[in-house]
Amino acid sequence: MTDVPLGAALRGAVDLSALRNRPAPAPAGAQPPASAPSLVMDVTDETFPQLLELSRTVPVVIDLWAEWCGPCKQLSPILERVVLELGGRLVLAKVDVDANPQLSQAFRAQSIPLVVALVGGQPVPLFTGAVPEQQVREVFAQLLQLAAQNGVTGTLDVSADGELDGEPQAEVEPPLPPLHAEAFEAIEAGDYARAIVAYEKALAENPRDDEARAGLGQVKLLDRVQNLDLAQARAAAAAAPLDPAAQFAVADLDLAGGHVEDAFGRLLDLFAALAPDERAPVRERLVELFALIGDADPRVVSARGRLASLLF
Template structure:
């Protein structure tokens, strides 16, 4: 099912987005199926290889591994409950990623040289190593949506810049198939409620209905797309376009003004203008302001869908600014 009556026909072809998502899912399924044939495809690794413990002695091995697959390095400690919570989340996401990256856990109390080498000032702290190059990802407690977006971007950078497509995982190994939970859902009733709310102009109701789906299945593609669009429509509702654009033109570093103008660009179907505006704003800001703009840009990517070539180009531009 797809959101309808969104008044955003110039922004995104929903059928194309759904088709792209289905094509990606089929590709992932074929990849997993190839790994299961004959007890695992050549070079396939067991699921246990996706999450490893790293110490100083094994760092050279990680550098070599990063030439095949991005390695996410998680610095944690038993003394820091927030770091343990993030580690648990990262472990789950690494398994979901199915070989797109490997998670390496570093106990900071047992590996002081690695802490010094990466310049860790506090935990939790998460880095990535891609083709031997270290990249900072985030530090401190981080909400799951931001973690997911950052890791998705890391995978795209690794594929586009370095040609790293990850590892093939033998999902049949170690009883992984028996342990795989049944997919959540179905969500027809909730998605229908969201569409009904949109039809009646009840944007808060639509937002909540999509959030109800995502609370149980954070990766649900139709719910993510619908929520992003409903939230965009909520933000532009009642806006004065002339006043918004005048404020944005007056101060390129005014984060609120630039985000409001980008929302109007998106609602009007000017995707490249919206993406370019926010990438430029990321370039000229820092700290919390910069992070707020980056998060809004990622939200706008959701409105269109990750497979859209305009999103791919904008992600590459954002990566150049950030890294």
Template sequence: MEPLNPAAMRGAVDLSGLVSRASAPAAAPGRAAAPPNGSAAPSGGVVREADDASFGEVLELSQRVPVIVEFYASGIEPALEPIIAGYGGRIVLVTVDGNRSPQLAQAFQVQQVPAVAAVIGGRPLQLFVGMPAEAEVRQVLDQVLELAQQQGVTGVLEQDDAPTEPVEEPLPPLHQEAYDAIARGDYAAAASAYRTAIAQSPRDQEAVAGLAQVNLLLRLEGAVAADVRAAAAASPDDADAQLAVADLDLSGGHVDDAFGRLLDVFPALDADGRTAVRTRLLDYFEIVGADDPRTIAARRRLTALLY
């Protein structure tokens, strides 16, 4: 991998606007401010979850210690925790669900997941997309530490600050097989494992969602975002072109854009095109989650269009 260039920090996207958006309103005298509904607040440990509403605290933390931001989505779980834990508090890992944090996905220019960036002194730096081998990941993290030292960000979190995590149940064998395949970038093998899991247990919703996510990654392999968007703009009534750009939208966390694009084009399509769009939307519903308000609204609109 190319060495990280300190000069790249100067051209990074400014994330300072997220601080004001993430800050909760001041509480009334004598009352504590409550976190926003559904928001994930960073905890005290070296591995924590964040979202659009809580990322301001992450930016503040990055003034003390370099922060690695790992974007994931349903069916693709974060993979860096064991590696980060070995750095003894010199690096913090923040995990972000790209589908549920569209502002962060846009700010970090995330086109697909998994995607990993760093934040040093409040400034972001893109690191890699996909999950390289562990040795390559450690090489990048070592370079992040060197760059952080040059920027004067040399704090260390005490390991005692980390909360005691409950022991996680092991994944079912086929899910673990899929997870391992995703971690090494072999999406075809992951899809095969999920399909086998579904064949054995058709009601395995985790496998269904995982397969939808992996199929999305397979469709995006080798895609050039600018070319995909240009083709969609040139052929607004072409189902394949709109499906391709909707994949880009969803992978970047722009869920409403992906849903809206396909639902807008649906009425003008022929029978085959409508079938393709309906099938893709059902996959998106699995990825985003059946209980997500955006899914509920899109499903209601699709039903109205069908009948």
């Protein structure tokens, strides 16, 4: 199964607080990630906290692997090649799960290879298992878009062979349009309702404002899930399998946690079970979630195909 980076995934996909707050003395002979000699580095339980700071400048892709894992050996060279080709816009951190149990537990590495990212110190689920190189490129492109939406737009100075040359340099960005700036300020304050209004005004002024459209979808999801309890939501959905509101809540939580296929599957099953005159809200929610993930994503393509077969 693969997951896709989302703005909502920046909130609570995994709990890194213990690793973030612990002291991080580097082991003998090790270099801290922020001064690592290349864009591909080995990271340990002890050196991981320094990655959190680096991820405020560039997204950090984390490859959780093990020596005994065959698919890991297939995927790792692909990750390294794509990261190096991006010329300092991403960093790859390799974590041996056998040698670093705290990181393995923090990222819930139940199966490997597991690839996640850090953006501004927050985790973003990417995918599990060995995937084709083209899919890696597509996911990394989405990750860079997500990072830009969250103000992480730096680039590391690198030589032709991928070695770092100097300190990370943040790009100088043009100022945000006023309504976008208002939305970002509201999101930082946790006032999602105000952010929604700002993005809606931006779209009213310019219906082709794709950044506002993407931001609106993400902040609506954040607004819906911020006070939900997963256990309670699942219990309510189990008790009322044909209640759209109950199923929507679990689907939102699944999507926010990176379980894209689970979210789509739940809503498609609900759509199939409802009478034709009751299906419209479910279809609208599916279309909204499709837009969050992106039309080119294979999970969206598959879900759209199933929706079309149910419609006709």
